[in-house]
Amino acid sequence: MAFCALFTRLLSASRPQKNGDSALAGIAHTIIFWATPEDALRLGAASAAANCLAGSPGATRLGHIRRLQNEIRLETIETGPEHFRYDSFLRSSWSAQEGVMKKSIGDNMIPRGWSFEQGLELVKKAGYDGIELWLGEVPWFQMNTTDTQVTELRRKVENAGLVVSNVSTGLHWKTPLSARDPKVRAEAIRIVERELETAQLLGCDAILVVTGLVTQEVPYNEVYQRCLDAMQQLTPVAAKARVKIGCENCNSEQRFLLTPREFWTFLNEVDSPFVGIHLDVGNIHDTGFAEQWIEMHGPRITRIHLKDVMKKRGRCCDTVYTSLFIGDNDWPAIRAALTKVRYDGWLIAEMEARYRYAQDQQFYDTAADMDRLISAKL
């Protein structure tokens, strides 16, 4: 199914089409409903070759498909055949676009008292490509913001020369998917559904979800089971919206899915190409190494949050997070890991440590840091 979407994308990429392409469209339709990924590739290659003979733009398409086939072979070797279907799809379609990673920053960074439009202007001037919208954290984007108002937000973003990189929310800290109270869980599910709906309206294909919270009160095994249930319940909604759910690794605060392998197992159990990881390289603290998480989850990474972290200096809020390159993250290793897994998606600044003065300056400084990271001159 996933490959089929990709295949149709390949088809549409090379328009205008000639005669042979109507046959291709028929084949693509067949693939969407019936073919396995392997069959899809075979059919795709065959039809592209046929199109070449017909003198249509299929030659380019054949090149695309051959390259894709090579990537898939490589991926199958790396991860084993059991993840063939998802990983190949994810690698080839989850990135923002082929090529250079793009920069984004959260609208919750916009200084208090500023309007959304002022914030967008600043984001654009500072050199970002997109903006992350935080549901429930800014006055302009709340749970009761109507569809029309959300569409208006999109118009403003586009008028500013930006795009929405993704939709995030911190509402699940207060209303977790893992709550014992069924009413709270239902509310948490509704929050994710609203994220998915608004992502569609905003024209982006990924959301962030804080999956579950282990507390003294609600133990790990219960949280695991409830989060699994929630994700399985939400998967069809995400698939229908064609928006991917990125479960964020909030290791220390969440006390959940603390290792990359645990996270991997969780995603395997969810077993959907529409649920991946929204990786925060600053959240790993002293429980591991961001570059290893990138390596392990590569094709399943929906988006990346960037911030630096000062290990062994306490936890949370005041002391532990800082600006890029100041903390203890091994940035050359992180950059290398991004290259290794060929991540070319969105990098989103999530600077939890804010400038106390000249807050707009943080936008410029962070953008410059991100450019430096992307250029790999570290």
Next chain:
Amino acid sequence: MNPKAAGAWMHISRRNFLHGMTASAGTLWSSRVTGLDNLAGRQFDCVVLDLTSHCVLGESLQGYQAAFADEHHCLAADRLDSRWRCRMVIAPGVGMMDPAIGRMLLELVQGGTRLVLESGAGFLSPAETAAHQRMLFRCFELEVEPPVDLWSGKLADDDLFASRSSPHRRKTIDGRQAIPYVRYVWPREIMVRGFTRVIPVSAKLGEVIGWVGSLAVASKRPVGRGTLIFLGSPLGPALRASDPEARSWLQSVVSV
């Protein structure tokens, strides 16, 4: 042996024989379809009751189903019949209950069934809780109190987590910090994590079998030839999370 010689031979035409067979098969089939065979004394070892909308903790129902795997029958409450013989019936996550179902369950218990009634009222609204209390008393003469939140206090570092998770301090009961476990003393002594809001049960009738500190949260009482077991702290979620003690306690209740 020659059946004719033994006197076992019946004079019946082929047509009559076929008519008879067809009629018998038809009767059997129609009784199954219409559910008439349910009236016969069906026997079950263990039934997990699905109260549908009256089960307010779906995960609890799933927990019992997971714990019993294939060794139980899961039935919708309206399919249960008081004429059946059930060794054990479990009603998980009970919120409200249709009086007719309550009566039927009571009849089953009086006939010898061991009924485990698990309250799911911990997270209900005050009005729903009051209705739950009335229902338990009316149907089973069970006196229960409103839920007690074992985690209603506030941690010193709550402010630190103000924008994040909000862990709680455990409530103090009788001046001592309540431990987050229910201590079951029957049929075997075991500790299982409490489900945040527990329903205390009166010890006037029957015997207390589970405690949180000094709060009685589980009881058992003989009713007729059977036993009524009340759980004020749901066990199903722990069963679902594969808690070994919860499973072992349930196994003990089944095999007592």
